[in-house]
Amino acid sequence: MFKGLWKPICATVAVLGLLAVNPALAAWQLDMPVGVTTLSGMIRDLHREILIICTITAVVLFGIMGYALFAFRKSRGAKAATFSHNTTAEIIWTVIPIFVLIYMAVPSARGILEIEDAGNPDMTIKVTGYQWKWGYEYLDNGVSFFANLDELSAEAARLDSGIDVMDIEHYLRDVDNRMVVPVGKKVRILLTANDVIHSWWVPKLYIKKDAIPGFINEMWFTATETGVFRGQCTELCGRGHGYMPIVVEVVSEEDYAVWVIENGGESPTLSTTEISTDSSVAAL
Amino acid sequence: MSEAVSHDSHHDDHGPAKGITRWLFTTNHKDIGTLYLIFSLIMFFTGGAMALVIRAELFQPGLQFVDPHFFNQLTTMHALLMVFGAVMPAFVGLANWLIPMMIGAPDMALPRMNNWSFWILPFAFTMLMSTLFMQGGGPAGGWTLYPPLVLQTGDAFPFMVFAIHLMGISSIMGSINVIVTILNMRAPGMTLLKMPLFVWTWLITAYLLLAVMPVLAGAVTMLLTDKYFGTGFFLGAAGGDPVLFQHIFWFFGHPEVYIMILPAFGIVSQIIPTFARKPLFGYEAMVYATATIAFLSFIVWAHHMFTSGMPIAGQMFFMFATMLIAIPTAVKVFNWTATMWRGEMTFETPMLFAVAFVILFTIGGFSGLMLAIVPADYQYHDTYFVVAHFHYVLVPGAVFSIMAATYYWLPKWTGKMYNETLGKTHFWLSTIGVNVLFFPQHFLGLAGMPRRIPDYAIQFADFNMVSSIGAFIFGFSQLFFVWVIVDCVRNGKKATSQVWEGAEGLEWTLPSPAPYHSFETAPEIK
Ligand code: HEM
Ligand SMILES: [Cu+2]
Ligand SMILES: [Cu+2]
Numbered sequence: 155m156f157k158g159l160w161k162p163i164c165a166t167v168a169v170l171g172l173l174a175v176n177p178a179l180a181a182w183q184l185d186m187p188v189g190v191t192t193l194s195g196m197i198r199d200l201h202r203e204i205l206i207i208c209t210i211t212a213v214v215l216f217g218i219m220g221y222a223l224f225a226f227r228k229s230r231g232a233k234a235a236t237f238s239h240n241t242t243a244e245i246i247w248t249v250i251p252i253f254v255l256i257y258m259a260v261p262s263a264r265g266i267l268e269i270e271d272a273g274n275p276d277m278t279i280k281v282t283g284y285q286w287k288w289g290y291e292y293l294d295n296g297v298s299f300f301a302n303l304d305e306l307s308a309e310a311a312r313l314d315s316g317i318d319v320m321d322i323e324h325y326l327r328d329v330d331n332r333m334v335v336p337v338g339k340k341v342r343i344l345l346t347a348n349d350v351i352h353s354w355w356v357p358k359l360y361i362k363k364d365a366i367p368g369f370i371n372e373m374w375f376t377a378t379e380t381g382v383f384r385g386q387c388t389e390l391c392g393r394g395h396g397y398m399p400i401v402v403e404v405v406s407e408e409d410y411a412v413w414v415i416e417n418g419g420e421s422p423t424l425s426t427t428e429i430s431t432d433s434s435v436a437a438l
Numbered sequence: 439m440s441e442a443v444s445h446d447s448h449h450d451d452h453g454p455a456k457g458i459t460r461w462l463f464t465t466n467h468k469d470i471g472t473l474y475l476i477f478s479l480i481m482f483f484t485g486g487a488m489a490l491v492i493r494a495e496l497f498q499p500g501l502q503f504v505d506p507h508f509f510n511q512l513t514t515m516h517a518l519l520m521v522f523g524a525v526m527p528a529f530v531g532l533a534n535w536l537i538p539m540m541i542g543a544p545d546m547a548l549p550r551m552n553n554w555s556f557w558i559l560p561f562a563f564t565m566l567m568s569t570l571f572m573q574g575g576g577p578a579g580g581w582t583l584y585p586p587l588v589l590q591t592g593d594a595f596p597f598m599v600f601a602i603h604l605m606g607i608s609s610i611m612g613s614i615n616v617i618v619t620i621l622n623m624r625a626p627g628m629t630l631l632k633m634p635l636f637v638w639t640w641l642i643t644a645y646l647l648l649a650v651m652p653v654l655a656g657a658v659t660m661l662l663t664d665k666y667f668g669t670g671f672f673l674g675a676a677g678g679d680p681v682l683f684q685h686i687f688w689f690f691g692h693p694e695v696y697i698m699i700l701p702a703f704g705i706v707s708q709i710i711p712t713f714a715r716k717p718l719f720g721y722e723a724m725v726y727a728t729a730t731i732a733f734l735s736f737i738v739w740a741h742h743m744f745t746s747g748m749p750i751a752g753q754m755f756f757m758f759a760t761m762l763i764a765i766p767t768a769v770k771v772f773n774w775t776a777t778m779w780r781g782e783m784t785f786e787t788p789m790l791f792a793v794a795f796v797i798l799f800t801i802g803g804f805s806g807l808m809l810a811i812v813p814a815d816y817q818y819h820d821t822y823f824v825v826a827h828f829h830y831v832l833v834p835g836a837v838f839s840i841m842a843a844t845y846y847w848l849p850k851w852t853g854k855m856y857n858e859t860l861g862k863t864h865f866w867l868s869t870i871g872v873n874v875l876f877f878p879q880h881f882l883g884l885a886g887m888p889r890r891i892p893d894y895a896i897q898f899a900d901f902n903m904v905s906s907i908g909a910f911i912f913g914f915s916q917l918f919f920v921w922v923i924v925d926c927v928r929n930g931k932k933a934t935s936q937v938w939e940g941a942e943g944l945e946w947t948l949p950s951p952a953p954y955h956s957f958e959t960a961p962e963i964k
Binding site (some may be wrong): 180183184185186197200204205211213216218222223228229235236237238240244247248252255258263264265266269270297312313315317320321322323324327339344353359360361362363364367368371372374384385386388389390392393394396397 | 448499500501503504505506507510522578579580584586590603673674675679680681715716717718719720721723744745747750753754757758761762764765768769771772775776778779780781782783784785794795796797800801804805807811812814815817819820821881884885886888889890891893894895896897899900901932
């Protein structure tokens with residue numbers, strides 16, 4: 155029976171091997187990236203925990219199944235038993251999952267509460283989804299702009315453009331205008347859309363929410379590191395859905411103040427500087 | 439016996455009519471079952487061809503073959519065809535063939551309605567597919583039809599809505615027929631708790647269909663009036679709410695995913711005991727677990743909408759309810775394992791597909807459980823992680839169960855044995871292909887690749903290439919499936935009425951191939 159298997163397995167292994175040594179291809183990332191916000195650790199831990207629970211269950215369950223498939227085959231002279239009930243076993247394997255689920259439900263519920271606590275922000279940005287670009291308005295200082303897909307990607311992305319996209323480092327993940335925020339400040343985002351539903355997601359910031367026309371959704375993050383973080387629209391919004399990236403640049407408070415003035419903002423001060431400085435120190 | 443003969447002489451159809459009219463006017467449950475199954479196979483290949491174009495485009499980054507708008511039409515049509523054209527009709531076809539034979543009835547209760555519910559489908563799908571050639575192309579807003587995007591559909595829009603209405607009518611008629619047949623036509627002595635599990639799961643599925651297909655019909659009708667009659671149910675500017683549509687859609691949509699898996703549970707519960715030569719473990723627990731899943735499936739819908747901005751209490755409720763559904767699902771998996779335990783197993787093709795179902799469906803169940811964890815779901819939602827989840831439960835889940843069923847009952851249907859070597863080759867190629875295809879999609883989703891995009895950042899290049907290779911292995915190995923069936927009908931060796939050594943149930947007491955009218959006289963149930 156296994157003879158038929160041999161060729162496809164060899165072929166698959168060969169292909170996988172070839173792919174693995176091809177230096178042009180980026181890392182074979184397996185898991186969620188480590189985040190850069192105050193809540194990203196908690197969320198990633200929840201993900202890891204449920205993943206580990208599932209993996210352990212899978213190993214045990216498939217192990218038992220594998221043993222059964224091996225040991226109880228007719229060709230090995232197994233003789234069929236006749237039992238069709240075992241109340242003790244049935245109770246045990248119903249109750250154990252219940253406890254495992256309660257164990258997971260409690261921290262998950264707590265996580266929701268933390269994530270939804272958008273009160274006392276240091277600054278607020280209104281983000282609007284359009285077909286197909288993002289609009290940003292800084293409600294505290296009046297800076298506002300659109301973020302479009304960068305020209306390099308836009309040109310390479312055309313059908314038969316003749317450009318090798320593997321040479322473009324941030325292909326489809328770069329914009330003309332970045333959203334700039336200061337590190338250590340609680341940034342509240344008010345989300346809406348102009349035409350159809352979009353969704354704003356930056357994986358390393360660990361936030362995602364739908365931008366819905368006629369309604370305003372709210373979410374927040376406090377970045378703990380400076381750097382450039384990339385994401386894109388995650389709700390199908392038409393032809394250009396794959397082409398509306400999000401780039402967030404987290405900078406120091408001083409650089410942020412400079413950026414605001416350079417972009418025609420009013421006062422570089424944050425709305426609640428006094429309190430926020432303290433809380434951001436505490437958060438770090 | 440003499441009574442049966444005199445009764446029969448009142449009918450003019452002792453056997454099938456000749457030629458095309460046999461199929462057009464048939465009211466015979468076996469002919470209609472065959473029609474459903476062939477139709478389903480055609481849709482499976484059509485939807486599959488679309489999927490292969492999608493995977494070819496995603497083989498490497500950059501746009502190589504199709505325009506993004508056409509790409510969106512492909513993903514939308516692929517899903518609609520597979521859900522409503524391939525998986526659901528296949529299960530209805532199996533129900534038609536098997537339920538009368540399993541409960542000791544001569545035919546389905548409402549044969550003329552049965553003819554109708556099938557013949558609506560070719561028209562519905564011809565109309566749906568014709569929209570691809572209309573001004574503005576076919577529907578491109580995803581199978582979930584979210585407004586306002588779906589309202590931007592061109593001329594295709596009303597045709598799509600009408601096609602969905604037709605599919606709904608077909609499903610409702612089909613499920614009424616199943617319910618009436620099961621409740622009224624069981625042979626004397628076949629009490630509810632003696633029914634084979636396939637019959638049980640279909641009975642419950644039929645009630646789910648009756649409950650939710652009208653909801654879908656209502657939702658798409660509201661879309662229609664929003665687009666053409668200015669109602670604005672789902673438009674913020676008109677005082678409506680786009681999220682309202684999502685609630686209505688998923689109130690249909692979540693039970694719908696169970697409509698596509700409960701009959702599969704039934705099939706696997708028939709096959710595993712046969713090849714383990716041992717009775718199904720925990721028959722009653724299986725029935726109650728199915729009923730529990732069906733009930734819970736009505737109160738988990740908003741787990742598809744955690745990022746839509748629901749109130750905290752709503753998120754908590756839907757998280758807990760979704761986690762709860764894992765328990766009856768787990769009970770089923772444990773019961774199948776216990777059925778195999780200390781059995782006397784052989785691994786003919788149906789058993790291979792059934793075992794693969796148990797293992798691979800469970801992997802889909804695990805990712806489902808992960809998706810229920812709301813804080814993590816904010817990350818998973820609308821990424822390839824979700825794509826991997828539902829393809830694991832639907833392809834090596836629902837589709838494998840349909841293939842298992844085909845191999846298992848094919849000798850009863852045709853009176854001939856299929857070729858085991860070919861069947862096993864089909865199994866191994868499919869199983870390898872499906873895993874190479876869908877497992878890497880978990881990684882893509884976790885790394886941050888959204889679903890429904892025609893092109894992607896270069897960091898996702900490697901796993902997409904692996905996934906596409908898997909897609910082509912899986913896609914082309916389905917040609918074996920057709921080959922096995924054609925070869926069986928043409929060259930198969932004669933099958934006995936028992937077919938499988940360990941098989942139990944009324945259908946195996948009939949000769950192979952089963953007679954045109956299943957049980958003229960009701961069999962005796964011990
Ligand atoms: C253990 C049981 C299951 C659980 C806990 C579960 C949970 C979930 C959750 C939470 C989602 C939403 C993910 C998101 O969009 O963020 C989802 C999506 C989905 N599930 Fe499951 N699921 C289970 C079993 C199934 C089964 C049996 C099927 C079908 C046979 C199925 C089919 C789907 C489909 C089609 C979607 C995606 C629909 C779409 O957005 O297009 N699931 N599941
Ligand atoms: Cu989008
Ligand atoms: Cu669901």
